[in-house]
Amino acid sequence: MASRSEVHPIAGAADVVKVRQVARSWALELKLSLVDQTKLVTAASELARNTLDHGHGGTMRVEQVENGLRRGIKLTFEDKGPGIPDIAMALRDGYTTSGGLGLGLSGSRRLVNEFDIKSEVGRGTIVAITRWK
Amino acid sequence: MERIPILKLGDFLLVTIQVDMHDQLAITLQDDLTTQIAKHASRGVLIDISSLEIVDSFIGRMLANIAAMSKVLDAQTVLTGMQPAVAITLVELGMSLSGIKTALNVERGMEILRQFSDQSYELQDANGFQE
Numbered sequence A: 001m002a003s004r005s006e007v008h009p010i011a012g013a014a015d016v017v018k019v020r021q022v023a024r025s026w027a028l029e030l031k032l033s034l035v036d037q038t039k040l041v042t043a044a045s046e047l048a049r050n051t052l053d054h055g056h057g058g059t060m061r062v063e064q065v066e067n068g069l070r071r072g073i074k075l076t077f078e079d080k081g082p083g084i085p086d087i088a089m090a091l092r093d094g095y096t097t098s099g100g101l102g103l104g105l106s107g108s109r110r111l112v113n114e115f116d117i118k119s120e121v122g123r124g125t126i127v128a129i130t131r132w133k
Numbered sequence B: 001m002e003r004i005p006i007l008k009l010g011d012f013l014l015v016t017i018q019v020d021m022h023d024q025l026a027i028t029l030q031d032d033l034t035t036q037i038a039k040h041a042s043r044g045v046l047i048d049i050s051s052l053e054i055v056d057s058f059i060g061r062m063l064a065n066i067a068a069m070s071k072v073l074d075a076q077t078v079l080t081g082m083q084p085a086v087a088i089t090l091v092e093l094g095m096s097l098s099g100i101k102t103a104l105n106v107e108r109g110m111e112i113l114r115q116f117s118d119q120s121y122e123l124q125d126a127n128g129f130q131e
């Protein structure tokens, strides 16, 4: 259940920096450990860049979530871009269609506790991640 | 245009990354460094990232590119001051940065650069390349 949330645009390179700052400040507020903050912010940076570069822009929603006594930060990246034809393939280390390292999706998945991806060709992509305290 | 300053210190170039870089700034730094290494025939590049709070795959790739390009230009790159949380995260992300020399701080980094440049001069002497 979300207690509070914000939506931030991802329309240019400066927004990727902004998204990192937003993720950091929410992680700080929840008092995540420094390593957990760093992991969440790094994953946010990867996913925001994917939203921008592959999804042609979109948004990030940030919210504090609860599960029983646990609290966490959930980030949801959404775009209305071309979508991903083969998600299993895209999640492999080293898979890239853009000459990148292909570590954005697979790597950010390792950096968080929950990773959920939905994509439809021609409609867009939603990636949601959660880091629990 | 916004740029990260590059300091020339004798045979070496010194860069301190203090801002949360957007992607273009990182690309500009990579280009500027390559140009400066060639221009000054620098023997080493030290990049201090002790103020960087994250290194993602984009910045990681830029650092690896700088190291690779400086190698081609016969200069050694050393990365200094990486925060432990950043190092842990980078490894989990899947970037080992195994091709880059690292040092705990700027002083140690400078030592490595001096050693490298002394060694390669000796090597040149032994091969008779230098008078």
Ligand SMILES: Nc1ncnc2c1ncn2[C@@H]1O[C@H](COP(=O)(O)OP(=O)(O)OP(=O)(O)O)[C@@H](O)[C@H]1O
Residues within 6 Å of the ligand: A046, A050, A051, A054, A055, A079, A081, A082, A083, A084, A090, A091, A095, A096, A097, A098, A099, A100, A101, A102, A103, A104, A105, A106, A125, B057, B058
């Ligand atoms: N939001 C998205 N919309 C469309 N395709 C995407 C999206 N995110 C990822 N992809 C596809 O999945 C592939 C893998 O993404 P990943 O982030 O792992 O690698 P990359 O972005 O190509 O390189 P890197 O992130 O390492 O620089 C991309 O090359 C792209 O084809």
Ligand SMILES: [Mg+2]
Residues within 6 Å of the ligand: A046, A049, A050, A100, A103, A104, A105
């Ligand atoms: Mg990516």
